[in-house]
Amino acid sequence: MDRLPLAYSTALRxxxxxxxxxxxxxxxxxxxxxxxxxLRVAEAKLASVGYDDADGGTR
Known part of the structure; x- marks a missing residue:
C-alpha cells in the first residue's frame, strides 16, 4: 500500500x-x-502491482 498516494491508502484503510x-x-x-x-482506482493500482490483500501483501 505504500505505493499509493496517501489519500488513496488512507481511504482503503x-x-x-x-x-x-x-x-x-x-x-x-x-x-x-x-x-x-x-477506492476503485486504489484497488486497481494495487492489483496492477500484484498486491493481494488476502495474503497480506505482494505476491
Whole structure:
C-alpha cells in the first residue's frame, strides 16, 4: 500500500476499518461522491502491482 498516494491508502484503510463514505470523505478531504471512484482506482493500482490483500501483501 505504500505505493499509493496517501489519500488513496488512507481511504482503503478507513474503508477496511468500517467507516462510511461520508466519514472517509471528511478524513481525506474529498466530496463523498468521490470516495467510491477513489477506492476503485486504489484497488486497481494495487492489483496492477500484484498486491493481494488476502495474503497480506505482494505476491
Amino acid at each position: 478507513l474503508r477496511d476499518a468500517g467507516l462510511s463514505d461520508d466519514a472517509i470523505a471528511r478524513r481525506v478531504g474529498v466530496e463523498p461522491e468521490a470516495v467510491g471512484p477513489m
